[in-house]
Amino acid sequence: MYILGWMQYIPETSVYPREPEPLKELRNATATHPSAVFGTSPDAGQLIGMLLKTVNPKKTIEVGVFTGYSLLLTALSIPPYSKIVAVDMNGETYEIGLPFIKKAGVEHKIDFIHSQALPFLDKLLEDPTPSTNLGSALDADKGNYINYHERMMKLVKVGGLVLYDNTLWGGRGFVAKPEESVPMGKREVRKATIEFKKLLTTDHRVEISHVPSGDGVLICKRVS
Numbered sequence: 001m002y003i004l005g006w007m008q009y010i011p012e013t014s015v016y017p018r019e020p021e022p023l024k025e026l027r028n029a030t031a032t033h034p035s036a037v038f039g040t041s042p043d044a045g046q047l048i049g050m051l052l053k054t055v056n057p058k059k060t061i062e063v064g065v066f067t068g069y070s071l072l073l074t075a076l077s078i079p080p081y082s083k084i085v086a087v088d089m090n091g092e093t094y095e096i097g098l099p100f101i102k103k104a105g106v107e108h109k110i111d112f113i114h115s116q117a118l119p120f121l122d123k124l125l126e127d128p129t130p131s132t133n134l135g136s137a138l139d140a141d142k143g144n145y146i147n148y149h150e151r152m153m154k155l156v157k158v159g160g161l162v163l164y165d166n167t168l169w170g171g172r173g174f175v176a177k178p179e180e181s182v183p184m185g186k187r188e189v190r191k192a193t194i195e196f197k198k199l200l201t202t203d204h205r206v207e208i209s210h211v212p213s214g215d216g217v218l219i220c221k222r223v224s
Helices: 002-019 021-030 042-053 069-077 089-103 116-125 143-154 184-201
Strands: 057-063 083-088 109-112 132-138 156-165 207-213 217-222
Touching: 002 042, 021 042, 021 069, 042 069, 042 089, 042 156, 057 116, 057 143, 069 083, 069 089, 069 156, 083 089, 083 217, 089 109, 109 143, 116 143, 132 143, 143 156, 143 207, 156 207, 184 207, 184 217
Parallel strands: 057 083, 057 132, 083 109, 132 156
Antiparallel strands: 156 217, 207 217
């Protein structure tokens, strides 16, 4: 009960009072979607927004868009001259958020690519010079996080950030629970998420901080 109260207290007192109206409207529009759990939580979004404003990136890459909460958040947080390349294989869910993005007047910052993520990232790697300041809200299929990470280490400049969402997995912290207590359908991705965290712990190209906001945000800063 204490943990649940704490998780409710933070959004109600720190997040919702400062949540921009376009984000609030998109969050409410997403709430009835059958896969609404895939959306970035507002408290994690607030953290990501602060990091974006600290870095002031010229270029960001977003892998996994869903209805676009984190995408709209990014567009609202980055400078006017900055651009976002966003990739998702589901264009239908992106269409849910597009009216809110247009209403907020930030559609010009976004280049949405309807594609699977890995082939698209491989295409970006055809330019050998890292040009991205931030790989934001990497929230696609968890089983491929290791593959995404290797590509992002080539795309993101030294000093840039890569953010991985849903790294506690399942909205219930499944990575910290014994496997036998986790539903069968969640075990494979739980294992992949745990293996990914182990890899990052030993990856000396990055500094890391794992923050229990929302469903977990793993922050990486590329240092070499």
